[in-house]
Amino acid sequence: MDIRENMEKKYHEALSTYLKDQNEQALYQGQKISRLHIKYNISPEEIISMHKNNLMELYPELPGKVLDSFDFLLEVMMGYGIAYREHQSLRHQQQ
C-alpha cells in the first residue's frame, strides 16, 4: 500500500468513526488526519476528492447534484492548494 492509499484508508476510517459516533474524540481524529495528510503533501483538493468518494460509498442514493457540487468545491480548493505550494516553494528558496 503506498502513502496515498494509506492516507485514503485513514481518512475513510476516521470519517466513518465520526459519522457513527459524533463526539469530540472522533472529531479530534480529524485534526490528527489533517496533520498527517499535510506531512505527506496531500493537497486540499485531494481531501475533497477523498471526501466525495467516501460519501458516494456510504450514501449511494445521494442526489447526483450533491456529488457534482464537490467538483466545484474541488476547483475552488485547487486555488488554495496552489497558493500553499507557492508559499512552500518560496520558503525553500529563502532557506
Added chain:
Amino acid sequence: MDIRENMEKKYHEALSTYLKDQNEQALYQGQKISRLHIKYNISPEEIISMHKNNLMELYPELPGKVLDSFDFLLEVMMGYGIAYREHQSLRHQQQ
C-alpha cells in the same frame, strides 16, 4: 454588505450556476472565486462551511449524516488553513 457576506454571495451564485449548467465556463468561475477568496483571506475551512450552508439550502432533504460529514471535513481543512497562515506569517517575517 461586508466582504465576507459578499464572498458568500459570490460563492452561492457561482455554485448555483455550476449546478444548473455544468460546463467548463461555470467551473472556471470556481477558479475566479478561489483567487478572490484567497485575496480576502477567507480560510479553506470557511469555504467548507459556505459549501455546507449552500447544500442545506439547495437540498433540504439531505440526510443529516451527509451534513455532519462536513463538520469532519471542516476539522481536517482547519489544519490546512493553519499551515497556510503559518507560511504567510513566516513570509512576512522574512520580508
